[in-house]
Amino acid sequence: MAGKILIAGGSGFIGSTIASALWKAERDVAVLSRHPNDARARLAGIEIDYVRGDVREPKSLSKALKGIETIISCVQFPNHPVENPRKGYTYEKIDGEGTRNLVEAAREAGGVKRFIYLSGAGVRQGRPRLAHEPWFRAKLMAEHAVIESGVAYTIFRPSWVYGRDDRSLNRFVDFARTMPFVPVIGDGDNRVQPLFIMDLVRYVIAAIDSPRARNRIYELGGPETLSMNEIVRTILKTLGKDKRIVHHPKWFMKLASLPMQALKAPPLSPQAIEFITMEELVDNREALADLELPLTRLADALATYLTPVPGGP
Numbered sequence: 001m002a003g004k005i006l007i008a009g010g011s012g013f014i015g016s017t018i019a020s021a022l023w024k025a026e027r028d029v030a031v032l033s034r035h036p037n038d039a040r041a042r043l044a045g046i047e048i049d050y051v052r053g054d055v056r057e058p059k060s061l062s063k064a065l066k067g068i069e070t071i072i073s074c075v076q077f078p079n080h081p082v083e084n085p086r087k088g089y090t091y092e093k094i095d096g097e098g099t100r101n102l103v104e105a106a107r108e109a110g111g112v113k114r115f116i117y118l119s120g121a122g123v124r125q126g127r128p129r130l131a132h133e134p135w136f137r138a139k140l141m142a143e144h145a146v147i148e149s150g151v152a153y154t155i156f157r158p159s160w161v162y163g164r165d166d167r168s169l170n171r172f173v174d175f176a177r178t179m180p181f182v183p184v185i186g187d188g189d190n191r192v193q194p195l196f197i198m199d200l201v202r203y204v205i206a207a208i209d210s211p212r213a214r215n216r217i218y219e220l221g222g223p224e225t226l227s228m229n230e231i232v233r234t235i236l237k238t239l240g241k242d243k244r245i246v247h248h249p250k251w252f253m254k255l256a257s258l259p260m261q262a263l264k265a266p267p268l269s270p271q272a273i274e275f276i277t278m279e280e281l282v283d284n285r286e287a288l289a290d291l292e293l294p295l296t297r298l299a300d301a302l303a304t305y306l307t308p309v310p311g312g313p
């Protein structure tokens with residue numbers, strides 16, 4: 001069994017769920033955060049170490065990495081996917097250069113036996129380097145740093161991850177609960193393989209000690225390929241609601257998002273609209289073959305945390 005595990009980004013959606021599962025499994029865990037007291041408050045009751053570190057500050061990382069055997073990196077810039085270049089909250093600065101700093105600190109620390117990195121669906125060598133794809137460039141930069149570090153690694157490229165505490169699928173749940181219709185950007189035909197957070201967490205934890213997962217890259221999505229329209233219909237069905245889906249053209253939403261850029265944390269931007277409507281399918285075969293864990297269908301996963309609204313549609 002591996003020694004101490006540090007979760008960078010352990011206060012976020014995926015990182016906090018991993019931290020909580022590892023704590024329940026009685027593993028020795030620490031969370032790295034820019035604001036460790038806030039992270040401790042967010043994970044109330046999870047008695048683990050909370051250490052300060054910022055992937056933009058290499059010095060803060062070497063201190064946090066003392067005695068660490070496994071790093072799980074779940075860092076991404078605040079208010080993702082809406083970049084804020086003025087504050088340095090961009091794919092390049094945080095996901096790309098930040099991960100490179102963390103990898104370098106892991107290499108220097110000496111005792112790190114496994115670096116687990118959460119990349120993203122669609123990341124691969126040889127993609128056309130389009131201006132609107134900074135996420136692929138940054139994740140590829142991060143993956144290269146991990147692979148070339150000399151530290152044993154496992155990279156996951158997850159599809160869209162959802163669960164009780166996500167900030168993306170839950171928007172549609174809120175729309176379905178509170179609005180007369182559910183708005184969807186584009187025609188809703190773009191396909192996704194929604195991945196239940198608890199499945200991802202089991203895969204990541206299995207990879208910590210698995211010799212088979214050493215120096216491997218796994219694409220990982222849910223067991224079904226669904227269009228956005230099918231996903232929204234599944235949410236409505238789980239909630240016991242019968243509402244219309246209203247499609248807003250992408251160009252219109254991009255235009256509508258422009259004035260939002262004056263807000264402190266804009267909910268959308270033209271680039272973020274490209275990100276959330278892209279279709280990037282993954283191939284689960286290698287992850288399934290090596291780690292042999294089941295994947296949960298969307299309707300079954302939603303039923304574990306969404307309850308039908310009393311009084312019907």
Ligand SMILES: NC(=O)c1ccc[n+]([C@@H]2O[C@H](COP(=O)([O-])OP(=O)(O)OC[C@H]3O[C@@H](n4cnc5c(N)ncnc54)[C@H](OP(=O)(O)O)[C@@H]3O)[C@@H](O)[C@H]2O)c1
Binds near residue numbers: 008034035094
């Ligand atoms: N969610 C998805 O659907 C999805 C899909 C595919 C891949 N992924 C990947 O999975 C990872 C985790 O995603 P998530 O949705 O859990 O993200 P999230 O909820 O936005 O959490 C991001 C984390 O990054 C940390 N962070 C931000 N800036 C930092 C900095 N300068 N130094 C150190 N930590 C910093 C934040 O911690 P503090 O604020 O406490 O510092 C926070 O815990 C990301 O790499 C993402 O690209 C996510």
